[in-house]
Amino acid sequence: MDPNRKLRIVYAGTPEFAVPALRALIDSPHEVAAVYTQPDRPAGRGRRLTPSPVKRLALEHGISVEQPQRLKPPEAQARLRDYTPDVMVVAAYGLILPKGVLDIPVHGCLNIHASLLPRWRGAAPIQRAILAGDTETGVTLMQMAPGLDTGDMLLKSSTPIGPTDTAQTLHDRLATQGAEILIRGLEDLVAGRLTPEPQDDSLATYADKLTKAEADLDWFLPAALLDRMVRAFNPWPVAFTNLDGQTVRIWEAQPVDSAVTATPGTVVAEGPEGIDVATGEGLLRLTRVQFPGGKPLTAAQVLNSRSLLGKRMKVEG
Missing domain, CATH: 3.40.50.170 (Formyl transferase, N-terminal domain)
Known part of the structure; x- marks a missing residue:
């Protein structure tokens, strides 16, 4: 040619x-x-x-x-x-x-x-x-x-x-x-x-094509896998969990290698750097979340108006 x-x-x-x-x-x-x-x-x-x-x-x-x-x-x-x-x-x-x-x-x-x-x-x-x-x-x-x-x-x-x-x-x-x-x-x-x-x-x-159901976080899984789910499902369909009967979307998180004794899904610590949730292995630190009807918020912004310490996140259904 x-x-x-x-x-x-x-x-x-x-x-x-x-x-x-x-x-x-x-x-x-x-x-x-x-x-x-x-x-x-x-x-x-x-x-x-x-x-x-x-x-x-x-x-x-x-x-x-x-x-x-x-x-x-x-x-x-x-x-x-x-x-x-x-x-x-x-x-x-x-x-x-x-x-x-x-x-x-x-x-x-x-x-x-x-x-x-x-x-x-x-x-x-x-x-x-x-x-x-x-x-x-x-x-x-x-x-x-x-x-x-x-x-x-x-x-x-x-x-x-x-x-x-x-x-x-x-x-x-x-x-x-x-x-x-x-x-x-x-x-x-x-x-x-x-x-x-x-x-x-x-x-x-x-x-395979993504489904919304896949983005429901199972807190009994290891934190490293949950972190990958959060990153893979950003920007769609966005990882989510159930808290107090409401769907909370998790936009950003990071795994924390730490010994865990609390029931998976339990918020064990919180601070401006993140909200630490117990998982099946290690902690998942939530750094950007979205509550129903609101915009995505940093952990520090969330803690300005509420405390999640001791609350338990659950798998939907």
Whole structure:
């Protein structure tokens, strides 16, 4: 391929994770012929139909936007074919691409996936990596194939998972890395340097979609695991517990290695630095919590108006 050739690209993405890569494409020499994104969804208190972050960016730059409910109908595939893409780039789009779509672009479809494949295929790789206690994750640029994140790997970029990383901080870092390896990957594609590497299916793990029920903290678990839950579920669905019949959301916490004799869930100490809760192993120090109808508060702010010492947090139900 001509090393100076500009690629004609169709981009498919929906949430904030997909924005940096689209922005990088807009700033690149390549042409973004169209953007595919999920249909507008109701959001906010008024439940108004709201465009996705990717759609907003596309419209700011005068790029055609397509929002099909599905890509399987022949007319949807014909519409995509009309854009004559050299390649389709996908990042957290939210729709399954049938084989008919994968075959339309000259160079197929490339996906930016937020894990080091084959680990954490599926819907929630960032959160599952934190929950599992992984010390490293990253992004993989892969050639899409039928199946759930099973295609050949083209490029990878890794990052450590720090002890204070939340799903949000990791999300933001990986979104930026995804944009970087996409541009590198397109350069390699044009230069004929891409070397696909098949995934080892025996090493695959699956990142199931998150549920709100998972975020209910079981105080009989070790503090280290509860800490990972708090970080993995920030900003959604947010870890929570039951206190005095009310749901309290836990936004930030940290494990404290300390001998514990109190019943798990009991508040054994409190101060400006945090509210210490007994767990099945060690203490979990709550540093930012949210009571019903209020905003997230630091421990010091909570203790200005109430004491929790001696109270017992419980598992819902």
